[in-house]
Amino acid sequence: MVEAEAKRLIQVLDGAAVSPPPVWLMRQAGRYLPEYRALRAKAGSFWTMCMDPEMAAEITLQPMRRFGLDAAIVFSDILVIAYALGATVRFEEGVGPLLTRYEEITHIDRDPASWRQKLAPVYDTLRLVREGLNSGKTLIGFAGAPWTLATYLAEGGGSTDQRAAKLWGYRDPERFLEMLELLSECVADHLIEQLKAGADAVQIFDSWASGLSADCFEEWVIGPTQRIVTRVRKEIPNARIIGFPRGATLQGYRRYAEVCGVNAVSLDTAVPLDWAVEMLSPLCALQGNVDPLLLLAGGERLVRKARESCALTSGKAFIFNLGHGVVPQTPPEHVMALLQAVRAPL
Numbered sequence: 001m002v003e004a005e006a007k008r009l010i011q012v013l014d015g016a017a018v019s020p021p022p023v024w025l026m027r028q029a030g031r032y033l034p035e036y037r038a039l040r041a042k043a044g045s046f047w048t049m050c051m052d053p054e055m056a057a058e059i060t061l062q063p064m065r066r067f068g069l070d071a072a073i074v075f076s077d078i079l080v081i082a083y084a085l086g087a088t089v090r091f092e093e094g095v096g097p098l099l100t101r102y103e104e105i106t107h108i109d110r111d112p113a114s115w116r117q118k119l120a121p122v123y124d125t126l127r128l129v130r131e132g133l134n135s136g137k138t139l140i141g142f143a144g145a146p147w148t149l150a151t152y153l154a155e156g157g158g159s160t161d162q163r164a165a166k167l168w169g170y171r172d173p174e175r176f177l178e179m180l181e182l183l184s185e186c187v188a189d190h191l192i193e194q195l196k197a198g199a200d201a202v203q204i205f206d207s208w209a210s211g212l213s214a215d216c217f218e219e220w221v222i223g224p225t226q227r228i229v230t231r232v233r234k235e236i237p238n239a240r241i242i243g244f245p246r247g248a249t250l251q252g253y254r255r256y257a258e259v260c261g262v263n264a265v266s267l268d269t270a271v272p273l274d275w276a277v278e279m280l281s282p283l284c285a286l287q288g289n290v291d292p293l294l295l296l297a298g299g300e301r302l303v304r305k306a307r308e309s310c311a312l313t314s315g316k317a318f319i320f321n322l323g324h325g326v327v328p329q330t331p332p333e334h335v336m337a338l339l340q341a342v343r344a345p346l
Contacts, residue, residue, distance in 0.1 A: 009071050009138040010200055012285050012317045013240040013263040020343045021310060021318045022070035024140070025335065027325030028063040029075050033332060035062050046091045050077050051121045057128035064137065066332065067339055071138035071201075072129060074194070076122050078144025078205055081186050082153055084115040095157075102153040102179060110182065112189050119190060123197035130198035138201060140242075141194030145206035146183035146224035153179070162208050169220060177219070184224045188231035191241075195232070201240035203266065204228065207324075210247025217252050221245055222259060229261040242266055242287060246324065250275065257283040269323030273312050285317035290338070292322050298334040306341035314346060 009022040030036055036059055043049045050056060059075040079097055083089045086109045087100040102108075109115065116123075126141060133139055147165070154164035169176040191202045209221050225243060232239045244266035245256050257265045257280045267276055267288030276286050290309065294302050309320065320342050326335070 007070075007136060007138045007200060009319060010240060012319050013201055013242070015263075015285065015317050017315050017317055019314065019346070021313065021320045022138070023320040023339060023342050024069045024071035024073065024138075025063075025322050025326050026073070028067075028069060028073065028335075029059045030326060031328035032326055032330040032335075033062055033066070035066075046077075047089065050075065050080065053121050053124035053128055056121070056125040057132065060125065060129045061132055063335075064133065067335055069137075069339070071140050072133055073140040073142060073203070074122065074126055074129060074199070076125070076142070078142070078149065078207070079152060080119055080122060081144060081149055081183065081190060084118045084186055084190070085109050085182070087153065097152065098157045099152060101156040102150075104156075108182075112185075115186055115189055116193055119193065122190075123193055126194055126197040126199055139199050140201050140203055141191065141197075141199035142203040142205060143187045143190050143194075145204050145209075145221065145245075146180045146187060146228075147220040148206050148208045149183050149187075150176070150179060150220075151208045159208075162211065166216075169216065180220060180224050181227075184227045185231070187224075188228045191228065191232050191239075192235045195236050195239055201242060201263075202232075203242040203244060204262075206243070206245045208247070209245040209252070212248075212252075214249075214251070217248065218255070221248070221252075222255060225256070225260045225262075233261070242319075244268075244287075250279075254279055264317070264319060266321065267323065271323075273309055277312055277316055281313075281316045281318075285319065286313065287319040287321050289321065289323040292324050292327050292330070295322065295334055295338060296327050296330045298331065298337060302334065302338060303341040306338055307344075307346075310342060311346055 008018050011018050056075045060072050064072050079089050082099050086105045086107050089099045151162040151165040154168050241262045242264045243262035246268045264285035264287050269291040
């Protein structure tokens with residue numbers, strides 16, 4: 001793993017307050033950029049781009065060239081874990097991801113060596129990005145969290161209420177927990193391999209952590225995340241890990257920060273930043289949490305919000321980001337205006 005102590009974002013993950021805060025954006029590489037759209041037209045499919053290291057590396061670097069962000073996040077997808085386990089994954093325009101349901105996978109692959117072979121394009125992408133990335137910039141790898149991956153595998157695609165996964169967990173808890181355990185093993189292995197391939201830090205995306213009772217949140221979100229962090233740190237003791245339990249209750253966020261062992265918690269838009277500064281910043285660094293739709297809207301309110309976020313977190317370990325990903329309709333000039341607001345002296 002590349003030594004990263006001089007990198008601003010890594011300093012924050014190690015607990016330091018940095019001013020102005022480092023900034024990167026979830027889905028900073030994507031459809032809102034004309035250079036991405038041009039490459040997508042040539043590639044033909046999202047999945048092709050994810051699994052082609054040269055294309056994925058180019059896409060990862062596109063927003064770095066345009067905006068000079070503090071970190072690049074590898075262009076990939078959380079569903080590569082489902083693919084590693086044996087699911088067929090495809091993305092249908094206007095529909096989203098479609099994949100083999102867990103109970104319909106003809107052969108569930110439990111061999112880590114096979115996982116690494118299937119996911120080798122991701123690691124090759126990281127190596128290519130590492131070569132092309134400025135030495136002062138952080139490279140972030142990522143994976144979906146077991147609960148979020150389970151929602152897709154139970155449904156065979158996206159879901160608005162995660163019904164299939166919840167019903168499975170309620171009706172057959174023993175087998176459901178076995179699936180979460182397998183997912184935890186695969187996710188941990190994937191994060192370790194990304195760190196070995198050149199990532200300075202990794203993020204765990206629990207995109208569907210909302211709407212869970214406290215006991216289910218503990219069992220399906222907290223437990224698997226703890227196991228992943230423990231496994232990664234056993235292999236790479238100084239691994240920097242960001243957790244994102246999107247949509248969790250405030251109590252859930254507090255519990256997550258207390259027990260999961262992450263270096264930083266990424267906040268969704270609904271989390272009051274002043275509350276997070278008071279309740280979470282003594283436990284770990286913070287990341288977030290401007291509304292992506294405010295970035296889409298742009299204007300003075302966006303600038304004011306960015307400045308307020310920087311002022312609220314002054315003197316704290318904080319990474320500026322959004323509460324979720326950049327939406328495709330966002331004008332690139334709004335991103336530049338946001339960066340200028342964050343980087344201006346307070």
